[in-house]
Amino acid sequence: MHEVGIAHSILEAVRTEMLPYTDAKPVKVTVKVGAMSGVDRNSLSFCFEAITLGTPFEKMILEIEDAPADELELKNLELEEP
């Protein structure tokens, strides 16, 4: 279940990226997960939901896209600014 660790890394990246956008709301983060990356998509979604519960990131969507081979990358972050 290293997906908990992966989920934390994703959330950490989102937090860091959001620092300059003080009033923005996180909407969606997209990650690319290759079939050979050793990461299970369902576990990752489950873990991400679990660690964001009750936080300002609770409503944020984690979108998982196909990627070649062992790729495990952050693609982009969608924010809503007032």
Add this chain to the structure above:
Amino acid sequence: MSGTTTTVNLERKVLSENERLAAELRGQFARHGIFCLNLISSPGSGKTALLERTLASFPPDKRVAVLTGDIQTDADARRLAKYGFPVRQITTAGACHLDARMIVRALEGWDLASLDLLFIENVGNLVCPTSYDLGEAAKVVLLSVPEGEEKPLKYPGIFFKSKLMVLTKVDLLPYVPFRLDDAIANARSVQPGIEILQVSSTTGVGLDAWLQWIEKRLGTESANVG
């Protein structure tokens, strides 16, 4: 009320912090000419047994060390320390894999200049260690014959990323329904270039080929070969 949507490009690895530390480790290993192998397998596939046979075959002045990871106990470190070479246990206290930070910490205080060869025995697990670069020159996956020939298809990630597959416990081949040709074909279907060795740490069969595989790379391939 609806605001404006902004998309921020991230375009970097999820495990970028681990990647950074792994790159530092790889740089250190290269500077000191250390050939580092990351051994990965299911629990009980014979990583420690193979390392015991390997260490036992070395002369006392061999510049080798071992980091061994487990969730609990220092049993493996005690087994491996008998051979007189530096060994450190990394106890992960629950974590199912080693990450680069654990390696950085475990190496603190060790004189890397005194080493040519470093074995990292990962936590027994075919899935989670796959994602974490430890700065090694190559990952080596062990598959013991009682586990079955379908493992490379069921857990393709680690076979995809490994430079070498070591089939272990081959002395048991007459007693278990393991189709050797299928196992090799399965591993090659995931990664055509994977090198394959067959060993038994009980009988010693194949150990020479394993030792030669290592010796051939010592001092020449401290950078990534895998």
